[in-house]
Amino acid sequence: MKARGQKIAALTAYDYPMAKLLDESGVPFLLVGDSVGMVVLGYPNTTLVTMADMLHHTRAAARAKPQAVLGADLPFKSYDTVDTALANARQLVAAGAEFVKAEGGHEILPQVKAIIESGIPFCGHLGMLPQHVLEEGGYHIKGKKEAEHQALLEDAKALAQAGVFAIVLELVTPPVANEISQSVSVPTIGIGSGPDCDGQILVTHDLTGNFPWFTPRFVKPRANCAGEIKSAVAAWKSSVET
Numbered sequence: 001m002k003a004r005g006q007k008i009a010a011l012t013a014y015d016y017p018m019a020k021l022l023d024e025s026g027v028p029f030l031l032v033g034d035s036v037g038m039v040v041l042g043y044p045n046t047t048l049v050t051m052a053d054m055l056h057h058t059r060a061a062a063r064a065k066p067q068a069v070l071g072a073d074l075p076f077k078s079y080d081t082v083d084t085a086l087a088n089a090r091q092l093v094a095a096g097a098e099f100v101k102a103e104g105g106h107e108i109l110p111q112v113k114a115i116i117e118s119g120i121p122f123c124g125h126l127g128m129l130p131q132h133v134l135e136e137g138g139y140h141i142k143g144k145k146e147a148e149h150q151a152l153l154e155d156a157k158a159l160a161q162a163g164v165f166a167i168v169l170e171l172v173t174p175p176v177a178n179e180i181s182q183s184v185s186v187p188t189i190g191i192g193s194g195p196d197c198d199g200q201i202l203v204t205h206d207l208t209g210n211f212p213w214f215t216p217r218f219v220k221p222r223a224n225c226a227g228e229i230k231s232a233v234a235a236w237k238s239s240v241e242t
């Protein structure tokens with residue numbers, strides 16, 4: 001798609017009906033993101049997501065047998081060493097993932113290479129890394145400082161060289177996201193990183209208004225599912241009570 005200049009629409013799916021609906025809508029790239037922890041499981045951030053959570057949701061989404069490529073996140077602490085990264089990536093594949101994604105650049109290159117060498121396609125994730133939110137004290141835009149800009153560019157090139165098939169760029173300043181997209185042959189999938197990435201990914205719950213208590217600034221919800229659910233329930237409740 002990148003070679004054809006065709007932009008890639010990607011979304012998260014954590015269960016059977018959502019994977020099926022997104023697939024029927026023609027979305028070619030689905031991710032069982034560890035964002036499931038925040039928008040489905042009620043955790044305050046993604047550092048509490050476990051392999052058991054990811055396996056459960058990956059199996060559910062995979063039962064939809066989507067035409068779309070379906071991948072899953074390696075959760076926090078599940079890829080600290082090459083051996084654990086490989087073992088956990090294999091478990092996600094056994095659960096139905098066709099690729100795995102993990103956060104980081106040069107610091108996880110040995111794990112990335114081992115996963116790819118074992119035959120499992122890998123998607124990189126650079127920029128703001130939600131699994132590092134506690135050390136970083138929040139979700140900060142990346143690439144403003146020159147050192148950060150250069151480090152992102154080097155990490156993207158190193159991941160591409162290692163054989164990743166795509167790289168998510170999260171909260172990267174748009175000019176830097178653009179430069180990275182021009183500098184690597186694999187597609188970049190942006191989230192809050194401007195229009196010049198090769199694709200865009202969103203947390204589906206943000207797009208559809210299913211999680212109304214927090215919506216990232218860069219998301220324009222296209223539906224108000226929470227509102228629809230509340231009015232349907234209120235109408236039904238009132239019909240029961242009267």
Ligand code: KIV
Pocket residue numbers: 012031032033034035036073168170191201202203
């Ligand atoms: O966890 C997630 O959903 C993600 C995407 C939003 C990129 O990593």
